[in-house]
Amino acid sequence: MRGLTEPALLPTRMTYDASPAFAAAQDAADSLAPFRQEFHIPPGPDGQPTAYFCGNSLGLLPKAARAAVEAEFKSWETQAVEGHFHGESPWMYYQDTLADATARVVGAKPIEVVVMNTLTVNLHLLLISFYQPTATRYKVLMEGGAFPSDQYALESQARLHGLDPAEAIVEMTPRPGEHTLRTEDIEAKIAELGDSLATVIFGGINYYTGQVFDMAAITKAGHAVGATVGFDLAHAAGNVVLSLHDWDVDFACWCTYKYLNSGPGGTSGVFINERFAHRPDLLRLAGWWGYDPKERFQMKPGFRPSPGAAGWQLSCGQVLPMAVHRANLDIFDRAGGVAALRQKSEKLTGYLEYLIQQLGLPKSKFEIITPADPGQRGCQLSLLVNERGRELFDFLAARGIIADWREPNVIRLAPVPLYNSFEDVRRAGAALAEFYSA
Known part of the structure; x- marks a missing residue:
């Protein structure tokens, strides 16, 4: 593979x-x-x-999680709103303290990652930007039997564009008598769809079978026909070695409560290739926290995104869940990655x-x-x-x-x-x- x-x-x-x-x-x-x-x-x-x-x-x-959250409780207790700007880890910049370690987990540059929201919320936000169908290029390719949230997200995204999901979404299933997909079959299907293919979105690992997909090969094949390529890494992040930047993946998202041990309903991570880091014209759903932090508090009309993945943020960072996540990222680094x-x-x-x-x-x-x-x-x-x-x-x-x-x-x-x-x-x-x- x-x-x-x-x-x-x-x-x-x-x-x-x-x-x-x-x-x-x-x-x-x-x-x-x-x-x-x-x-x-x-x-x-x-x-x-x-x-x-x-x-x-x-x-x-993680045993360290309780102390990590307690530190933020203490900041809240003693500083209240000033905790956004003062203390050991000011909340306004808390997500920035996770960027380096997050980048190491998924094989990215710090500017390409941000921790925010939850998984399916982030998948929708990414699809707004990276699934932009036209009259002729509108199909999206995914693995059959993907986790239901992915199926529902893609169905609703197709409908947002006035498309019939049954026509827009192509699901790949294994050959008769087999349980997993062959990489050559995925590549062949991408080539077959050709100019009609807008986006490829696979799980990095299929949740049901445990199969790791060849993300490098899928990305290369998708780009060869002009499609954008992304991955739901819920079962891959913290589990297998990822090289999202080197593979030239366009976008990805993942949860942190599985192999990253960050708690039930924990926060999510996002990867957006640095090719899009300075693309304020790229369609997205905008929010205040994604505004350029140098001017965020000027409260001016007209959205000016932060460079990189941070420009896709919507609301203030989830500091308490992120504190748990940071405690586990520290464990990953001490374990050697x-x-x-x-x-x-x-x-x-x-x-x-x-x-x-x-x-x-x-x-x-x-x-x-x-x-x-x-x-x-x-x-x-x-x-x-x-x-x-x-x-x-x-x-x-x-x-x-x-x-x-x-x-x-x-x-x-x-x-x-x-x-x-x-x-x-x-x-x-x-x-x-x-x-x-x-």
């Missing part, structure tokens, strides 16, 4: 076994293991810490895959639908359970294995490198083996 295969394919080179001694040895040698202690691990039914594999839905609470986490992630996910394969179950009962190539997946395996799926999910929960259920019959397990251990993965494998041996 071009663009994401370079990280070492460590899982295929390791020799795994299912013993507690193996898991203990791997955890003892893991330089990232201490970061587990920086998160609150929920207790299970027996009062012991759970093996939490649901970070692809909601990441765990996404590249370091990715190396452990490949090992953990490979270990889980090994333990599942050891069950020797036929596909009629149980199948991994996430790609086997580590370069085409993040830290998630999606298990298609054709028999007794909900029973298996409840069985795992009763043993302190916290997974995620997706209708009609998929269990998602996401071993997150910041807080999951090899022992967590071994526990999950042992619970699966117990269920299928009963």
Whole structure:
């Protein structure tokens, strides 16, 4: 897979076994293991810490988050409105303090990113600018089975332009008998749509299958036919190595409550390529906080956007959610960034895959639908359970294995490198083996 295969394919080179001694040895040698202690691990039914594999839905609470929010409460308590301009982190510029670390997470320049709003709000704001259909170039290409918010956003954007979503939106589905899309099929569909294609919008990772799309190849193919290209990185940001600037992606957005551990309903991130940094003519929905900060308080009519992604802001920054987010961005930097986490992630996910394969179950009962190539997946395996799926999910929960259920019959397990251990993965494998041996 071009663009994401370079990280070492460590899982295929390791020799795994299912013993507690193996898991203990791997955890003892893991330089990232201490970061587990920086998160609150929920207790299970027996009062012991759970093996939490649901970070692809909601990441765990960093212990530093409470103090980070308390610092802003203190500023509010002691300075009130003056907190916007005084104190350790004046609120007027709070989002600016996140730019460098955010850029490192997604492979961007600081001017290309801003933290604001929530995910689907940002997706709509970006589509206003980057989906501008004409009479002949009006189609938008997306993956079939994308997360419903993306589907609804695109449907409503098509209607805003007076278009029938059934005509404007093209959804790609895998070949018969396959669970994931082939990059060559995506490229071929883009070429086929050609001059009729206005925008390509894919998830960086498909939430259901866990497939990582080749964002570099998709961007190149979209640009070749004159389309804009963007990504919903909800399941990719903080999970896989991203190079949005180098891939020449036009726009992207992501939530921060999954792999970025920034709390339920947490704030969102936006990427807008620096090619658009000084384009005040580019259509957008404008708000006061996106106004050039040098003149923002002059309250003059006529919108003059801040340079870069910051020019897409609408309202004052969400300081309390951003404080939680900043605490986790600090953890990412101290851990060595996404590249370091990715190396452990490949090992953990490979270990889980090994333990599942050891069950020797036929596909009629149980199948991994996430790609086997580590370069085409993040830290998630999606298990298609054709028999007794909900029973298996409840069985795992009763043993302190916290997974995620997706209708009609998929269990998602996401071993997150910041807080999951090899022992967590071994526990999950042992619970699966117990269920299928009963």
